[in-house]
Every structure is written in structure tokens, then in C-alpha cells.
Amino acid sequence: KNQVEQSPQSLIILEGKNCTLQCNYTVSPFSNLRWYKQDTGRGPVSLTIMTFSENTKSNGRYTATLDADTKQSSLHITASQLSDSASYICVVTLRNSGNTPLVFGKGTRLSVIA
Amino acid sequence: SQTIHQWPATLVQPVGSPLSLECTVEGTSNPNLYWYRQAAGRGLQLLFYSVGIGQISSEVPQNLSASRPQDRQFILSSKKLLLSDSGFYLCAWSVLYGGSYNEQFFGPGTRLTVL
Numbered sequence: 001k002n003q004v005e006q007s008p009q010s011l012i013i014l015e016g017k018n019c020t021l022q023c024n025y026t027v028s029p030f031s032n033l034r035w036y037k038q039d040t041g042r043g044p045v046s047l048t049i050m051t052f053s054e055n056t057k058s059n060g061r062y063t064a065t066l067d068a069d070t071k072q073s074s075l076h077i078t079a080s081q082l083s084d085s086a087s088y089i090c091v092v093t094l095r096n097s098g099n100t101p102l103v104f105g106k107g108t109r110l111s112v113i114a
Numbered sequence: 115s116q117t118i119h120q121w122p123a124t125l126v127q128p129v130g131s132p133l134s135l136e137c138t139v140e141g142t143s144n145p146n147l148y149w150y151r152q153a154a155g156r157g158l159q160l161l162f163y164s165v166g167i168g169q170i171s172s173e174v175p176q177n178l179s180a181s182r183p184q185d186r187q188f189i190l191s192s193k194k195l196l197l198s199d200s201g202f203y204l205c206a207w208s209v210l211y212g213g214s215y216n217e218q219f220f221g222p223g224t225r226l227t228v229l
Contacts, residue, residue, distance in 0.1 A: 041202075041223065042222055043204050043206075043223050044158075044220050046217065089157070089158070099146055100160060100163055104157050106155075106156060106157035107157060
């Protein structure tokens, strides 16, 4: 069964600290993996995308890693800011799956406090 | 550039009342359109998707329905709302790129509360 599991479910960190969110998937055949940021009450917005051959991708203070062998990904946030408070969703795309190729994780809710 | 709109932004409805949520996309042609529901503390659940005008596929059986009267318009409806229909409803669009529908772009969402 195609699944995406994220951990932790929620996380609270102090402003300025770093954190790492985890994503494990059992999706096959794999096409790519995205991390989305979803602010409260808003739609998700894509942060990074990685294909099978990429093992790291950065977007400002966000760095995503991918280990296609172990089917794990992480999202590292450096020097967190209050505006980083949001849900972070890991989404894996199935290859050759027509019109509904996305498998969503349930997200990690991050709270950054002063 | 492409934009996606949803309205209303928030809605409070009594049980048994009808529902109509609207989604429109600008700046693209013949997109795939999707309706998702996100319940509190849960992931995104795909409800419907459409590959063209009048073409609707349902992923989860329920008392909701969807329609696509125009290329860039997607409507989510119900004749009688249930308490369990409460949630955050997201519309998304996607286009064929490199032979597949890889990325979906989400609208701002509608928060529905059924009392």
C-alpha cells in the first residue's frame, strides 16, 4: 500500500533554533518528493522538490534531503523564525499514475515560540 | 501567471442545509482540478478530480458531489450537510508537464463548520 508517514506529529521550538522533520514513504513506483508548507487557514505551498537522483535541495533556510534507498526524506529548518510556524506536508508522486499521482503525509505541525 | 480562487473563505451551516463551494482558476487552460478535504489533525483527503468540462471522478463515496460547468470552474456541492462534513476544503489545479501531472497548486481554502 502506498503510504507516507511523517514524524513528529507536532513540534515546538524556540525562535532561532534548528529543527528536522522526518518523512518515510512506501510509494512505488517513485517519481519525486515534495515538501509543502501550509500556514494555518491557508493552502499548501511547495517548498522543495526532489527526484530519484537528487539527495539534497535547499530553499533559503529550508534544506530537504532524500535517501531513495531507505525511502526517507527530511526537512531541516535553520535559524527558525516565528513565521516558520505552520504544518509541513511531505508529498510523494507516483510515476505513471495518470491524474491522481500524489500520496500525502499527514503533516508535522511546527510551532516556533519567542 | 496562474491564480486560483476559492469562496467563500469561511462558512457556517446547519446540519441538513445545502452547500455550494466554488473554485476558479486563471491563467491556464484545460487544467486538472481537484477537491480535497482536510479534517482537523488529519491529512489531505482527495474527494473529486476532473480532467475536463463535465468529467468528474469521485475518490470517496459520500453525500458530496462536484461539477465542472466551465473549463476553469469547479464546484463542490451537497444537498444535505452532515456534521462530519466540517473541515477545510481545498481546491487545486495541475497541468500535464513532462508527460505527467506532478505538481498541484492549491487555493486558499474554505473553512466549513456544520453545526
